[in-house]
Amino acid sequence: MTAEELLAQDFGTLADVIRAQAAELGEKPALVDANRTISYRELDELMDRIAAALQRDGVKTGEAVAVCATTSVEYGATFFGILRAGAVVAPLAPSSTPESLAMMLKDCGARIFFLDSGVAKQLQDVAGEISATRIALDGSDAGQAFEAWLAPAGARPAPVEIDPDQGFNIIYSSGTTGAPKGIVQPHRMRWGQIRRGVYPQDSVTMISTPLYSNTTLVSYLPTISNGGTAVLMPKFDAEQFLKLSEKHRATHAMLVPVQYRRLLERPDFDSYDLSSYRMKFATSAPFSAELKRQVLDRWPGGLIEYYGMTEGGGSCGLVAHEYPDKLHTVGKPLPGHDIRLIGEDGQELPQGEIGEVVGRSGAMMVGYHNQPGKTSEAEWWSPEGLRYIRTGDVGRFDEDGFLTLMDRKKDMIISGGFNIYPSDLEAEIVKHEAVLEAAVVGVASDKWGETPVAFVALKPGQKIEAEALKAWVNERLGKTQRLADLKLVDGLPRSHIGKVLKRELRDGYRGAATA
Known part of the structure; x- marks a missing residue:
């Protein structure tokens, strides 16, 4: 066969x-x-x-x-x-x-x-x-x-x-x-993903994100299944990416938004011959309408943004070159993907309302390995008894069926295309003997898209400089998790039920977190 x-x-x-x-x-x-x-x-x-x-x-x-x-x-x-x-x-x-x-x-x-x-x-x-x-x-x-x-x-x-x-x-x-x-x-x-016809047999795909990332696999796997060539980069480097694209006459690439920004910021970007490109893809992090427009204006070939989760469920796709007036959205649900919005009570919301995004398709995880409780928390069941995956993202569909993301319900930070979970960083910070409590939020970063910043309250009578504490914490974190800044505060703002008000911390932040 x-x-x-x-x-x-x-x-x-x-x-x-x-x-x-x-x-x-x-x-x-x-x-x-x-x-x-x-x-x-x-x-x-x-x-x-x-x-x-x-x-x-x-x-x-x-x-x-x-x-x-x-x-x-x-x-x-x-x-x-x-x-x-x-x-x-x-x-x-x-x-x-x-x-x-x-x-x-x-x-x-x-x-x-x-x-x-x-x-x-x-x-x-x-x-x-x-x-x-x-x-x-x-x-x-x-x-x-x-x-x-x-x-x-x-x-x-x-x-x-x-x-x-x-x-x-x-x-x-x-x-x-x-x-x-x-x-x-x-x-x-995975079978549904590798059958995608967007990677024909003569495709040459740049693989510039790590192979442990789902972002990479949704590009790498269909390239090979359809008989294309995958050019593997051990680490992303903007200059090398452009040189390899030109050398191998690359036709396709999957990049996270911060990589697009780094490429387009190079003074010599327009000197490279990228005319072989047919399609570029983006996923994993918020992609601004302004940056999408720059990609369309300066880089040959089309641009498709995918919105979805590693867990699967429902995904959207924005064919940016066909819908230049919808660059503020993440597109429409892909064929065979059913995406709905639900309220705090778990009930489905009508078109135009803002709610949590849940999705269902043939591309859904079995569950979290050895964690049935976490699996159950990630699921929503429709009145018809169908299983959906909750995204934790909040969005709204417009009158044309395009989804705009309003905010993330969860506090996950996406930095350089990698997921960072604030609770993990907070758990490490409070291990220090001087720390009473901590909250970590994501703030905008020109370099990474988002970057983590910690707000820390010390125990009464304890003293430590913010820079010293940040260095102590960063030594114990993975490379992609490290704090860009740490602020010492008298106490964390809380709601009347004791929930830390992270939005206040994020909105009130002032600092050099673009590093």
């Missing part, structure tokens, strides 16, 4: 599609990084060797295998090889604290852990808590060398049966000091 025929089916597996693409495309480049390029034939063979080695080491269908490393061809192929073995991919963020990484490894139950030297160094202090067998993707002494661990050339894994509701991957919503939530996304959900 051809790849096209497989993709036309109601359900199939990505591993089978890549096998079919390899038979048809042979030596066409599949994955490209700074060190090497591998063809579809080579990718398929490497996936076989990875899957056979995992099965040799006792990995069973439905069991999680963890990966935490810098993006590379080896990482990209390992992701697919895990799937071919019938296992579930658990991609973890290297920017997480060592304690959080150890916690996530334990939570997902991975017995095999792919990593690199940078992550191994980071984990030195918690090495005793990690029992998983280590495989070093970069050939370092972080674990068994990847090439030596692989099954022999020509090895083939045993066939596996995949249930549509079986886990495809577990993405952790927060690589933070609190308890991360593992979002289990099933094969059924």
